[in-house]
Amino acid sequence: MAEPSAAPAAAPLVSVRDLKVHFPILSGVFRRRTGAVRAVDGVSFDIAAGETLGLVGESGCGKSTTGRAMLRLVEPTAGTVRIGDDDITTAPPGHLRRLRPAMQMVFQDPQASLNPRMTVMDIIAEPLDEHTRLSRAEKRDKVLDLMDAVGLSADFAGRYPHAFSGGQRQRIGIARALALNPRFIVCDEPIAALDVSIQAQVVNLLEDLQARFGLTYLFISHDLSMVRHIADRVAVMYLGHIVEIAPRDDLFAAPLHPYTEALLSAVPEHDPAAEATRQRIILTGDVPSPARPPAGCAFSTRCPKVQPVCRTTAPATVVTAPGRAVACHLVAGPAAAGSVGAS
Amino acid sequence: MADGPTVLDVRDLKVVFATRAGEIHAVNRVSFDLKAGELLGVVGESGSGKSVTMMALLGLLPSPPAEIRSGQVLFEGEDLVTCGARRLKAIRGHRIGFVFQDPMTSLNPVFTVGFQIMEPLRRHLGLDKARARRRAAELLDLVGIPDASRRLGDYPHQFSGGMRQRVMIAIALACEPRLLIADEPTTALDVTIQAQILELVRDLRRSLGMAIVWITHDLGVIAGIADRVMVMYAGQVVEMAPVRDLFADPRHPYTRALLATVPSVRGPRADKLQAIDGQPPLLLAHPAACSFAPRCAHAAGSCAVANPPRRPVMPAHEVACVFDMARARPAPVLDVAHG
Ligand SMILES: Nc1ncnc2c1ncn2[C@@H]1O[C@H](COP(=O)(O)OP(=O)(O)OP(=O)(O)O)[C@@H](O)[C@H]1O
């Protein structure tokens, strides 16, 4: 395997190599395996300590699965994930449990991830019970601090999850993820359910914590304006592959992959006048399924710039500039490095 | 679009939760109406009562702890508050479609997605199994899920977050309802698929005259699809305006603060995002004063004395504030008598 083609400037805390997650498709009365959903199909990237990597892409392209596989909440089919000195993919269960406090996840679906029979106090304290020896009073203080940090009133501590609005529940999940002072957090759509003001509070909070404790984030989001705000670099995923990875400003100023271009052009303006004049690239053509990915480039069925070669040969990943790589036949680069997403 | 017959008319709806810590006044005398083919966008602070309002009018809040303390919900002339549980059940999922904020909990994990889409088709429209199945595959395809017929046999956990959300949308649209209530229906969707869903919704409004309530935090979506916008804060409607007026000339201090917090993909990038300082009130009683006053940059003594009623400031533009934050007059101007 070649070196990562778009490595961050500093030494990586997290490094992912050729990660694959395939879910079996079972059919017939005997539930025989008749195929596989290639949810994640060979992705590689690094995240430096203290860095935020944004991960964006179409619904169903494999973002959550990538994040979950990195923390081994789902078993990878192939590939390696290293966090610090530890190989997550091969760590035995006991070792993995000791690593857990350092790596946390904020889930996409807040309600489903909160136990309805526990109060907020207990939910946030749960990881503290499991992994620390704090006294009751210390725990209580810590929980109240965390609630304050995410903008939840201390008066709510005795309430159960159902008594909260969607946005309030998401903040409970964030407070819980922060409880053990993790080094690396996978934030899976952490702010999608929040109003913009609270989104801003939470993003500012994540940034403050990062500045104070050197936290490292994988920030999965479809909100490109927030990704642009919080991410240092951005990886764009399509059908299980990373098609482009680049420093934030470069990506937003001049996207190279046709999918990235289409994605950026689809962001609505929050102003009806500007919205009326926005130029949008509308994708047509068949939306492929990860159970039957197209031959050649994964994007070829919908790419407005598709060439004959795209339908037969998967593009190699080319480094176009320091820290920037793209997997597209139409983009020429100085060197082919073949590790970001092409299979 | 907005001159069709009135489909929904909500008047003075008030919802209270009984909790151990006392009553929580989550929705306080909310009124709005909606015409056929019209799309009302609903925005507002997290916890401001958007979801509770909609759940209440669909009769979906468990009671206790919830209680509809007052108000009427007229759907095509019929009061849903008093019509009874059976009648509501016949209307829900048939003439009123709805998408909840939390797709994983509203889909049943033990049934296939296909079964859950076919259920309303068979129950309300009486389709046989084969036709329901065909229609279900069509609907899944319509919301952009590839390989639709195969995926009917999958369970919710085999779908991604955004796909589950689209399954909910497919179920809501299954019976071609007169009214669609969509609570954060696209939070888990990327912009391209979101655009596709919005396009679909536009078509349905045109072709079926479907009236829509669309709750979202995404002001870009509101700008693109809403006819009118309702802004909520602390269980009350603080501003209601045609979409262009709301963005060009917001009159309530909360709306103005909200619009100021939105970051952009295209403009300059801010180093620190703006947030509105302070926290919303706990609503342990019916608000006797303006609920936003403690966080409002323009608050004056009068704001703590009375809860300002909604009043028109321009045609079709109403605001619940004693001041008028007109763009031409940035300084607060006291223009109503109160006390
Ligand atoms: N069962 C309950 N018991 C007590 N309080 C409740 C209950 N359900 C909701 N609430 C409260 O009612 C208020 C309104 O909640 P609602 O879910 O309507 O907010 P929302 O505007 O939809 O917010 P979000 O944008 O975060 O979804 C919140 O403060 C919430 O804590």
Ligand SMILES: Nc1ncnc2c1ncn2[C@@H]1O[C@H](COP(=O)(O)OP(=O)(O)OP(=O)(O)O)[C@@H](O)[C@H]1O
């Ligand atoms: N347990 C599972 N069994 C089978 N297929 C699965 C399973 N989990 C996910 N998938 C499939 O893997 C693909 C990727 O799903 P994933 O949840 O990673 O998408 P995502 O990029 O996070 O999408 P979204 O933005 O909608 O959340 C989807 O096609 C999904 O249906």
Ligand SMILES: [Mg+2]
């Ligand atoms: Mg996801």
Ligand SMILES: [Mg+2]
């Ligand atoms: Mg809500």
